[in-house]
Structures are given as structure tokens and as C-alpha cells.
Amino acid sequence: MTLIVLLLGLAVGVLVGLLGIGGGVVLVPALVYLLHMDQHLAQGTSLFILLPPVGLGALREYWKQGQVDLRAGILCAVGMLAGGYLGGMIAVPVASRHLKGLFGCFLILAAFLLWRKPQAENRLAAPAGGEPADG
Amino acid sequence: MGDTLPRDAGIFAAACLCGVASGLFGIGGGTLLVPFLALFFAFGQHRAQGTSLIALIPPTGALAFYAYARAGYVSWQVGLLLIPGVFVGGILGGWLAKRLQPRRMRQVFAVLMFALGTWQAVAAWTH
Numbered sequence: 001m002t003l004i005v006l007l008l009g010l011a012v013g014v015l016v017g018l019l020g021i022g023g024g025v026v027l028v029p030a031l032v033y034l035l036h037m038d039q040h041l042a043q044g045t046s047l048f049i050l051l052p053p054v055g056l057g058a059l060r061e062y063w064k065q066g067q068v069d070l071r072a073g074i075l076c077a078v079g080m081l082a083g084g085y086l087g088g089m090i091a092v093p094v095a096s097r098h099l100k101g102l103f104g105c106f107l108i109l110a111a112f113l114l115w116r117k118p119q120a121e122n123r124l125a126a127p128a129g130g131e132p133a134d135g
Numbered sequence: 136m137g138d139t140l141p142r143d144a145g146i147f148a149a150a151c152l153c154g155v156a157s158g159l160f161g162i163g164g165g166t167l168l169v170p171f172l173a174l175f176f177a178f179g180q181h182r183a184q185g186t187s188l189i190a191l192i193p194p195t196g197a198l199a200f201y202a203y204a205r206a207g208y209v210s211w212q213v214g215l216l217l218i219p220g221v222f223v224g225g226i227l228g229g230w231l232a233k234r235l236q237p238r239r240m241r242q243v244f245a246v247l248m249f250a251l252g253t254w255q256a257v258a259a260w261t262h
Binding site: 047052 | 178241
């Protein structure tokens with residue numbers, strides 16, 4: 001069990017670094033289908049894993065190239081913190097099957113966004129991140 | 136200053152919306168934030184990604200996480216076991232991305248995600 005979870009983390013990390021997709025988009029289905037977690041438990045655990053600043057190494061490269069809008073970044077951080085609490089409060093009382101259905105719809109949207117994601121230039125393909133992740 | 140305020144307010148509102156999706160679906164939030172900044176606020180792709188990365192440095196999902204943790208919806212053991220793998224895997228994936236063609240793989244993966252999402256929505260609501 002322990003080994004499976006360790007390997008699962010490794011596989012998720014490779015996909016995130018390789019494709020530049022958000023960790024949660026891969027993590028949540030992996031926890032639901034491979035570890036047979038309930039939808040709520042998978043989402044809560046995914047949020048836990050995403051707490052550490054995993055994008056720090058990639059950010060350094062963007063910062064050096066002047067590709068960071070600090071003012072907008074701070075606004076986004078505050079907005080997402082507040083919105084996140086609201087989203088969490090909405091999700092918790094929702095029945096698991098409805099949450100699962102809604103997550104399915106979100107995956108479809110994420111699939112479209114991934115399909116049309118522009119190719120990152122090599123000079124910005126970050127050292128630790130390769131294809132920059134969207135979070 | 137004259138026209139930065141409406142822009143700031145717009146970015147803040149968009150970020151709130153991304154935050155709601157983040158809390159609702161247990162994701163990081165950048166998946167939506169990057170296209171939002173690019174489409175509605177005329178950010179170039181790199182600037183959108185760089186700005187999204189700095190927005191995600193503080194634990195922006197902390198309050199959403201708190202809402203789940205309070206309801207008992209966090210598996211600490213699995214979470215702690217996954218973190219080292221995700222970290223090492225991320226470095227490995229970045230290394231691979233420079234040697235392979237991520238664009239083609241992204242499209243293959245997008246098709247998989249579309250199929251999985253459709254199947255999950257149908258399975259959840261049809262019995």
C-alpha cells in the first residue's frame with residue numbers, strides 16, 4: 001500500500017512536470033479510481049498536497065525573464081484565498097455523487113483548456129518544472 | 136491610476152471565481168487562472184503563467200483545505216506519502232519535457248481527460 005502510494009505520487013508528478021497541467025486535475029481522479037477514495041476525501045487530500053509552494057523553482061525562471069505581474073499576482077492570491085473558502089463551504093455538504101458528476105464536468109472543461117494550451121518556449125521551460133504547471 | 140482600478144477589480148473578481156472552483160473541486164486553481172488572465176486581461180501566455188505561479192506561492196488553498204479538514208475529508212497518511220513522489224516526479228517530468236514533444240502528449244492526455252470526465256459525469260447521474 002505504502003509503495004503504491006509513493007509510486008502514484010511519482011507518476012502524478014511526472015505528468016504535472018511533463019504536461020504543465022495542474023496537480024489537482026490529475027491527483028483527484030487518481031485518488032478516486034486507483035485508491036478508491038470517496039470524492040470528498042480525494043478533493044480534501046488533493047488540497048492538502050497542493051499547500052506547499054511547489055511552483056517556486058519554476059517561478060524563479062519567470063521572474064528572471066520579467067514575466068511576472070506582481071500586482072495582479074497579489075490580487076489573485078487574495079481572491080483565490082477568499083474564493084477557495086467559499087468553494088470549500090459549497091462542496092462539503094453536497095452529496096458525493098453530485099460532486100463526482102460536477103468534477104466530471106470540470107474535467108471536460110480542463111481537457112479543452114489543455115488541448116488549446118500554447119507550447120511554452122524553451123528558454124522558459126523551467127529547470128524544475130519543464131513545462132510550466134498551471135497549478 | 137485612472138484605469139487600473141477597474142482592471143484590478145476585474146482580476147480580483149476572476150481570481151475569486153478561480154478560488155471557488157479550486158475549493159469546489161480540490162484543485163490548485165491555476166488551471167483556470169492562466170486562461171482567464173490570457174483571455175480577459177490580455178496577458179501573454181508566459182506572463183499569465185508566471186503571474187499564476189506567484190499567486191500560488193502563498194497557500195491560497197488553505198481556507199478551502201480548512202473547510203474539508205473540519206469535515207474530516209482529508210487523508211493525512213496518503214497525503215504525506217504522496218508529497219515526496221509528486222515533488223521528485225515533477226523534476227523528472229520537467230527533464231523529460233525538454234527531450235520529448237509535450238504538445239502531442241498534451242493532446243493525447245486531453246482526450247483521456249475528456250473521456251474520463253464524460254464517463255464520470257454520466258456514471259454519477261444515471262443511476
